[in-house]
Amino acid sequence: MTTLLAAPLRLAVEEAPELVGGSSLPMLLLVLGLGGFALAYVLVGPGSRKGPKRHGDIPLAMRPYHSDAELEGPGLERAMSWGVAFAVFAALFLPLYWLIEPGRINDRVEDFYEADVATGRAQYQNACASCHGVNLEGGSAPHPDPDVTAAWPVPALNNIVARYQDSAVVDDVREHILLTLRYGRTGSPMQAFSVGNGGALSDFQLEAIAAYILSVQTGELPQATSYVGRSSEDVFAANCARCHGENAEGYVGPQLQNVFERYGWTGEDDASLEEARAAVRQAIVNGRIVPGQAPMPSFTGVLTDEAIDAVVDHLLSIQRTGGPAYGQIGGDPVAAPAEE
Ligand code: HEC
Ligand code: HEC
Numbered sequence: 001m002t003t004l005l006a007a008p009l010r011l012a013v014e015e016a017p018e019l020v021g022g023s024s025l026p027m028l029l030l031v032l033g034l035g036g037f038a039l040a041y042v043l044v045g046p047g048s049r050k051g052p053k054r055h056g057d058i059p060l061a062m063r064p065y066h067s068d069a070e071l072e073g074p075g076l077e078r079a080m081s082w083g084v085a086f087a088v089f090a091a092l093f094l095p096l097y098w099l100i101e102p103g104r105i106n107d108r109v110e111d112f113y114e115a116d117v118a119t120g121r122a123q124y125q126n127a128c129a130s131c132h133g134v135n136l137e138g139g140s141a142p143h144p145d146p147d148v149t150a151a152w153p154v155p156a157l158n159n160i161v162a163r164y165q166d167s168a169v170v171d172d173v174r175e176h177i178l179l180t181l182r183y184g185r186t187g188s189p190m191q192a193f194s195v196g197n198g199g200a201l202s203d204f205q206l207e208a209i210a211a212y213i214l215s216v217q218t219g220e221l222p223q224a225t226s227y228v229g230r231s232s233e234d235v236f237a238a239n240c241a242r243c244h245g246e247n248a249e250g251y252v253g254p255q256l257q258n259v260f261e262r263y264g265w266t267g268e269d270d271a272s273l274e275e276a277r278a279a280v281r282q283a284i285v286n287g288r289i290v291p292g293q294a295p296m297p298s299f300t301g302v303l304t305d306e307a308i309d310a311v312v313d314h315l316l317s318i319q320r321t322g323g324p325a326y327g328q329i330g331g332d333p334v335a336a337p338a339e340e
Contacts, residue, residue, distance in 0.1 A: 024104075030096060037089065113211065120212025123205050127193065132157050136216060141189035143242060145251075152189050152242055155297070161217045163301055168286040176289070177210045183291040187243070187252025224304045232310035232317075239303065240311065243294070248318055252294040260319045277312055284308050 066075075125134070131141045131154045138156030143149070155163075160177065164170040181201070184192030193199035194206060201209070227235045237246070243253040250256075261267075265276035285308065287298030299308060 024100070026096060027100060030093065033089075034093075037085075116208045116211045117215045119205065120208035120210070120215075123201065123209050124212055127201065128157075128209070131189065136213065144187070144189055148242065150242060154189070156222065157213050158216055158218050159220055159222060160213065162219050162221050163298075167298060167300075169289050169298065174210050174214060177213060178206055179291040180289075181206045181209065185295040186292065187294040222301050224301050225307060226304040227307045227310065232314035235303070235307050235311050236314045239299065243296075248315065253296060256315055257318060257320050260316060265319075277316070280315060281308060281312050284311065 124132075124136075131139055133139045133154075133156070136156060136158035139154045140151035141154050143152050161173050164173050164176065170176040180190065181199075182192060182194040183197060184190050184199075191199065193201045195202055227238075236248075240248075240253075240256075243251055244256050245251045248256040259280060260273070260276040263276040263279040264272050266272045283296060284299045284303075286300075288296040303311070
């Protein structure tokens with residue numbers, strides 16, 4: 001009886017606010033019915049039986065049971081009526097419960113989701129809005145190197161799902177947001193926010209922020225910048241220099257002064273040049289995002305195809321064959337991103 005009662009009573013307590021609003025009338029009826037049933041059981045039913053103790057000193061297992069006359073008397077009828085009553089109750093209660101429960105669970109899931117989004121919104125406004133914008137529209141942040149005056153562009157987050165829709169490096173945007181928050185982006189103004197990496201936000205808070213970001217997607221892609229009428233050098237200075245250095249000498253990203261050679265260019269105008277061009281272009285189009293390492297953001301949607309070609313041309317124009325190794329420039333060591 002207690003287990004039978006426990007579930008609906010717990011429901012009744014949880015649903016209490018909604019009951020007042022009258023949204024779950026069946027639940028109210030059910031609980032009232034159950035309560036009345038329990039009361040009747042104790043007051044007039046089998047629970048109420050009293051009287052002198054029979055066979056007081058005979059051990060329990062040896063007591064004679066009721067006589068046939070007693071067993072077939074009104075007691076039998078009473079027991080059978082209670083049996084019918086229980087059967088009717090079970091026949092009504094179980095289907096009703098089965099009908100109500102899925103809706104109740106859905107409401108709960110929705111409530112939890114809304115609470116997450118509200119928590120995430122508050123956390124976002126505290127920790128992220130200064131750079132990513134109050135409405136997630138993006139902005140800019142100071143360069144971490146105090147000697148560099150150019151600002152670091154901060155991506156908009158209200159279109160992050162659309163931006164990564166066809167990405168070759170990111171297949172789960174929620175996971176991408178969480179990893180970015182957990183590890184930050186080495187060398188960029190985007191720091192790590194998880195407690196485990198020196199930040200101040202718990203996993204729960206990070207997940208709430210991700211839920212909030214995903215709940216306010218506009219679905220619109222940003223307008224790529226074409227840089228019409230500006231030199232390819234300009235495009236490089238505006239988009240690449242903050243990571244690869246003014247002269248592609250390397251900064252948080254590797255030096256690019258012999259990147260064509262690294263991708264197999266022999267120095268001739270042949271197939272090896274086409275392959276190297278394609279590989280460099282691919283790095284720019286897809287970017288490379290390895291959690292915990294400096295990012296190479298994707299320039300899809302940031303630069304038009306023509307602007308990307310212009311950057312590749314610029315890189316080609318400054319190539320030196322037999323130049324420094326991946327992490328080096330002119331013999332001066334520059335840390336490769338993997339070693340940071
Ligand atoms: C100091 C400024 C700053 C703050 C504060 C900041 N970010 Fe960022 N965030 C950046 C920059 C800059 C980038 C881009 C780094 C790069 O160039 O790859 C970035 C990148 C990201 C990305 C990856 C975007 C993409 O397109 O891949 C996500 C997601 C992100 N931030 C979320 C957040 C959230 C959530 C918070 C708050 C907890 C936050 N950021 C706080 C500056 C900031
Ligand atoms: C936020 C910093 C950042 C920006 C901005 C950036 N890169 Fe990178 N780039 C990197 C990092 C870091 C790597 C190394 C990634 C890796 O391999 O893990 C890289 C790698 C590359 C590579 C491949 C190098 C190799 O040897 O494999 C090319 C090519 C490249 N970037 C070109 C560009 C161009 C062109 C631009 C401007 C349109 C640009 N990058 C903007 C950080 C950046």
